[in-house]
Amino acid sequence: MIEFDLLRTGAARPAAGADDLRRDLELDKIVAAASGGDELVAEVWREVLLLADASPDSISYRQDAVRDALRNRDAVLGLYRIANETVDAVRRRVFLFRPHDPAVVVHEAVNGLEVMVASLRDVLAVLKSTAFSSEAFRQMSKSVLDNINDEFLASAQELVKVLRFENGVQFSVRIGELNSLEDPVLLVPRKGESNILSKVLRRDEYVYRLDPRDEAGAYILDDIRKWVLANAASTIFKAFKHLDSFFQDLRRQLAFYVGAINLSGYFEKLGLPAAYPRLSKGALKFSGMHCLSLSISAGSRPVPYDLDVKAEGGFAVVVTGANRGGKTTFLKAVGQSLVLARAGLFVPADEFALPSTGAVYTHFPRREDRTLSYGKFEEEVKRLSAIVEGLRRGDYVLMDETFSSTNQVEASVVAEEVIAALVDSGVNVFYVTFLQDFLNRFLDRYRERAVLLVPEVRQDGTRTFRLVRGKPTPGYAIDIWRKYMAA
Amino acid sequence: MEYLSILGGRGRRIDEQIAHDLRIHELLGDIFGKRNDDFLRSLYLEQLDNEEVAVFRLNVFRDLLKGEVLDAVAEFVEHVNKAARILETEKDAYEEHRIGMHVDAALIYTEAVETAWSRLRGLPIESEGLASFTRYLGEVAGSEKFRELGRRAREAAEARDQIKIRVWIEGDRIRVTREEHGEDLSALVDSLFSRFKGDGQGAEVKYIKTTGDASHIHAAILRGAFKMYRTQYDILRRFSEDFPSFIDGGIASFAKEAEFYLIYINYMKSLEQMGYRFTIPSFTDGGIYVRKFYNLLLAKRGSAVPNDIQTDGSRRIFVITGMNSGGKTTFATSFGQIAFLSKLGLPVPAVEAKIPFFSSIMTAYPVEEDVEESLSRLELDVARAKAIIERADSRSLVITNELFSNTTSDEGLLLTRLFFEELAKRGSYCLFVTFLHKAADLDGVITLVAQPSPEDPERPSYVIAPGRPPAEYMAARIARRYQLTYGKIREVVK
Numbered sequence: 005m006i007e008f009d010l011l012r013t014g015a016a017r018p019a020a021g022a023d024d025l026r027r028d029l030e031l032d033k034i035v036a037a038a039s040g041g042d043e044l045v046a047e048v049w050r051e052v053l054l055l056a057d058a059s060p061d062s063i064s065y066r067q068d069a070v071r072d073a074l075r076n077r078d079a080v081l082g083l084y085r086i087a088n089e090t091v092d093a094v095r096r097r098v099f100l101f102r103p104h105d106p107a108v109v110v111h112e113a114v115n116g117l118e119v120m121v122a123s124l125r126d127v128l129a130v131l132k133s134t135a136f137s138s139e140a141f142r143q144m145s146k147s148v149l150d151n152i153n154d155e156f157l158a159s160a161q162e163l164v165k166v167l168r169f170e171n172g173v174q175f176s177v178r179i180g181e182l183n184s185l186e187d188p189v190l191l192v193p194r195k196g197e198s199n200i201l202s203k204v205l206r207r208d209e210y211v212y213r214l215d216p217r218d219e220a221g222a223y224i225l226d227d228i229r230k231w232v233l234a235n236a237a238s239t240i241f242k243a244f245k246h247l248d249s250f251f252q253d254l255r256r257q258l259a260f261y262v263g264a265i266n267l268s269g270y271f272e273k274l275g276l277p278a279a280y281p282r283l284s285k286g287a288l289k290f291s292g293m294h295c296l297s298l299s300i301s302a303g304s305r306p307v308p309y310d311l312d313v314k315a316e317g318g319f320a321v322v323v324t325g326a327n328r329g330g331k332t333t334f335l336k337a338v339g340q341s342l343v344l345a346r347a348g349l350f351v352p353a354d355e356f357a358l359p360s361t362g363a364v365y366t367h368f369p370r371r372e373d374r375t376l377s378y379g380k381f382e383e384e385v386k387r388l389s390a391i392v393e394g395l396r397r398g399d400y401v402l403m404d405e406t407f408s409s410t411n412q413v414e415a416s417v418v419a420e421e422v423i424a425a426l427v428d429s430g431v432n433v434f435y436v437t438f439l440q441d442f443l444n445r446f447l448d449r450y451r452e453r454a455v456l457l458v459p460e461v462r463q464d465g466t467r468t469f470r471l472v473r474g475k476p477t478p479g480y481a482i483d484i485w486r487k488y489m490a491a
Numbered sequence: 492m493e494y495l496s497i498l499g500g501r502g503r504r505i506d507e508q509i510a511h512d513l514r515i516h517e518l519l520g521d522i523f524g525k526r527n528d529d530f531l532r533s534l535y536l537e538q539l540d541n542e543e544v545a546v547f548r549l550n551v552f553r554d555l556l557k558g559e560v561l562d563a564v565a566e567f568v569e570h571v572n573k574a575a576r577i578l579e580t581e582k583d584a585y586e587e588h589r590i591g592m593h594v595d596a597a598l599i600y601t602e603a604v605e606t607a608w609s610r611l612r613g614l615p616i617e618s619e620g621l622a623s624f625t626r627y628l629g630e631v632a633g634s635e636k637f638r639e640l641g642r643r644a645r646e647a648a649e650a651r652d653q654i655k656i657r658v659w660i661e662g663d664r665i666r667v668t669r670e671e672h673g674e675d676l677s678a679l680v681d682s683l684f685s686r687f688k689g690d691g692q693g694a695e696v697k698y699i700k701t702t703g704d705a706s707h708i709h710a711a712i713l714r715g716a717f718k719m720y721r722t723q724y725d726i727l728r729r730f731s732e733d734f735p736s737f738i739d740g741g742i743a744s745f746a747k748e749a750e751f752y753l754i755y756i757n758y759m760k761s762l763e764q765m766g767y768r769f770t771i772p773s774f775t776d777g778g779i780y781v782r783k784f785y786n787l788l789l790a791k792r793g794s795a796v797p798n799d800i801q802t803d804g805s806r807r808i809f810v811i812t813g814m815n816s817g818g819k820t821t822f823a824t825s826f827g828q829i830a831f832l833s834k835l836g837l838p839v840p841a842v843e844a845k846i847p848f849f850s851s852i853m854t855a856y857p858v859e860e861d862v863e864e865s866l867s868r869l870e871l872d873v874a875r876a877k878a879i880i881e882r883a884d885s886r887s888l889v890i891t892n893e894l895f896s897n898t899t900s901d902e903g904l905l906l907t908r909l910f911f912e913e914l915a916k917r918g919s920y921c922l923f924v925t926f927l928h929k930a931a932d933l934d935g936v937i938t939l940v941a942q943p944s945p946e947d948p949e950r951p952s953y954v955i956a957p958g959r960p961p962a963e964y965m966a967a968r969i970a971r972r973y974q975l976t977y978g979k980i981r982e983v984v985k
Binding site: 005006007103104105106109117151152156159160163166167171172173174175176177178179181182183184185189190191192193208209210211212213214216220221222223224225227228229230231232233234235236237238239240241242243244245246247249250253 | 592654668669676684
């Protein structure tokens with residue numbers, strides 16, 4: 005049997021909170037850049053980027069395949085084109101307008117088989133002339149070549165001809181209860197065996213000719229024909245679907261790599277670095293990392309971020325500082341790179357090492373109005389608790405001003421309890437916050453497992469929009485004051 | 492030996508207004524489902540006058556509720572009916588079909604009789620009805636004629652199984668030959684394309700023949716088959732000639748009448764699966780003792796709260812009061828249904844039921860018909876009370892719902908007292924649902940009250956229990972919650 009899996013995404017369960025992730029991290033911008041308008045590429049990318057589960061094995065499997073696809077981009081694009089054209093041709097030639105009329109099903113399915121058997125020849129030609137190096141592509145190529153050869157193609161074409169039933173249908177049948185005909189089995193047709201002798205004796209054969217005026221009889225005969233075809237129709241339709249799903253699977257899986265090829269071109273155009281992330285126990289390290297969605301929007305290379313922390317089983321990166329300091333952009337950059345890394349793709353950085361391959365969650369503010377109310381606080385807490393329900397050790401939670409819908413004092417108490425609990429549970433937290441009590445208490449308690457980042461301000465007071473290590477010093481009251489004044 | 496009806500006897504049709512008030516037609520709708528059988532439906536609307544017939548039927552139920560007896564009878568009835576249906580349809584069939592249908596009907600029938608006889612005779616049957624039928628069945632099964640029927644039918648079916656033909660349909664021509672060594676085309680397709688993965692989900696083409704199996708074209712194909720298989724054909728044909736009809740008259744009647752029991756047991760089972768229980772009622776000489784009875788219509792639709800009712804017979808008038816929508820009417824109607832079912836000789840929805848064999852059930856529920864031209868509502872109520880009193884005796888059950896509510900409560904109470912006095916004179920039973928709380932204080936009545944939920948006193952529990960009517964009305968409570976009390980209004984309005 006032909007089996008291949010270029011993606012190894014397992015059951016492809018979407019992550020809990022996938023919708024939030026997609027919106028908060030502006031993943032649609034990245035998907036649009038990768039798909040170049042190809043809806044299938046976009047669909048597969050959304051699926052892979054928002055995967056709930058990504059094991060280190062499956063990530064390196066895809067990484068290798070991405071590298072392979074970039075090396076053999078002509079073959080990958082060629083196979084994708086064949087698969088696409090085949091699927092389109094099938095869509096044009098097969099109309100299952102009456103899915104329970106066996107005659108229609110057989111006729112239409114055979115149309116499809118004809119198209120697809122022909123396309124298999126083209127697939128074979130590409131595979132025979134390409135030397136893939138990754139496990140994913142090598143295995144796919146081998147499985148197809150092991151199962152399909154010229155002999156198969158010849159038999160398949162011959163069978164397609166038989167299934168046109170140009171000389172009527174032949175079937176065996178028994179007489180069952182109530183003398184109804186039962187167990188019809190469609191038979192491989194025998195050529196006309198009406199020899200003179202049997203006709204004369206009229207013993208070996210009984211012939212019934214429908215009266216031309218017998219319209220009811222013609223209708224019944226058609227009904228019988230469909231009844232006989234019904235079982236075979238299921239088998240033929242199944243064959244059609246099998247072959248169809250071969251092309252569907254192929255094009256769907258290739259779509260991911262087509263997107264990678266596209267995005268790679270985009271990186272080159274924008275001059276973005278591309279690093280294949282690596283798993284590095286106990287450390288989170290990146291340098292020269294950019295926010296990809298911002299880069300795509302701006303058409304340029306934005307401010308790079310660096311970080312190097314020990315992250316042994318859960319840590320917190322706390323970000324604070326003046327508004328418009330690029331804090332949310334930083335969260336997006338981290339989230340996007342994590343998501344790309346889990347998909348097995350390259351990320352816009354010089355280097356990227358991550359301590360685990362856990363899932364990514366975002367908790368960003370939902371509405372822009374900044375009035376305080378317990379109703380909104382409840383909404384925030386409810387949303388966060390939904391995230392917490394699905395969290396596992398090694399996951400990443402990106403929080404943007406969580407708990408800011410109530411006063412600083414009580415919010416800090418909650419925040420401290422929540423963040424401490426998450427870190428102690430082995431979850432990695434990125435938290436943008438203005439909560440003074442929290443910053444002081446938490447960073448003091450967790451100085452070994454947390455860092456504080458603040459916007460860089462040069463001696464002369466200008467801002468670089470980079471983030472640098474900071475210390476939790478009080479004095480942001482004016483920022484907070486402004487923040488509420490601005491609201 | 493003659494067949495003795497399994498129904499024991501027949502009754503009298505229930506008054507249409509009472510059936511309406513007690514929601515009997517809805518109940519029958521649940522019991523019958525989609526089944527449309529006029530004979531059965533009329534049986535279910537016939538209340539028995541004779542307690543002995545009810546007991547006769549309840550005894551049959553007792554036997555049937557032992558699972559094995561039920562299985563044997565249900566299967567037997569199903570198969571006899573099936574055979575009868577085939578014999579009915581074969582009348583219009585082509586000869587090529589008819590000779591086969593006849594054989595199948597005979598096979599089903601003989602097997603049904605043999606199986607039922609061998610099963611029933613080994614089971615402990617106590618009811619007069621089923622014991623008598625089992626003896627009858629034994630006589631039929633033991634007859635020489637019956638055994639010959641079975642032997643010949645099996646022989647014919649075996650002959651038919653030997654036939655296998657190849658049919659070639661090309662244009663308007665059908666060719667039939669004997670079939671040997673054909674090659675399955677689907678298998679070929681499968682072997683070629685199964686190397687492609689996929690579960691083929693949704694590939695199933697489910698074609699339903701629109702022209703049946705018994706047309707002249709099918710007959711023509713059969714004719715071809717019989718021409719190829721002459722010996723087998725002769726065996727089939729001779730069977731029909733030798734046994735033109737074969738279903739015994741008594742067995743046919745039983746199959747029809749036994750449905751009365753089977754359909755109800757099916758209905759019981761559907762509710763028992765949901766955790767509800769049925770019991771076979773026993774008839775008292777005056778007392779009522781029913782434990783955990785419930786409303787069948789509500790049970791079928793999800794939830795019914797069980798209730799008890801009892802009296803030793805010295806007091807027979809129940810006054811039911813309490814919060815609105817608290818289940819008072821449901822309680823009374825459910826009890827009326829129990830009385831009705833017991834008068835059909837049917838098990839009733841309760842854990843235990845001891846009740847009198849009521850001579851009649853009478854109802855007075857609110858009417859929606861126009862009151863402008865005929866009597867006033869109050870007059871109508873009184874007229875209905877009178878009609879009830881006229882017919883009431885010491886075994887009557889009277890169920891009223893908000894009777895005498897179309898006047899002042901003093902007047903209503905007065906009428907109620909008078910009505911009760913008349914009923915008491917006759918010794919009739921009455922369930923009197925009312926919002927006149929003072930009715931509960933009348934002499935010699937049993938007072939039942941719809942209880943509020945223990946968790947939320949503003950919601951009903953649907954439990955109806957002995958007790959005093961509530962001291963405060965629900966409407967007053969709600970008004971207080973919205974600050975509409977004397978004190979609060981005085982505080983706010985300055």
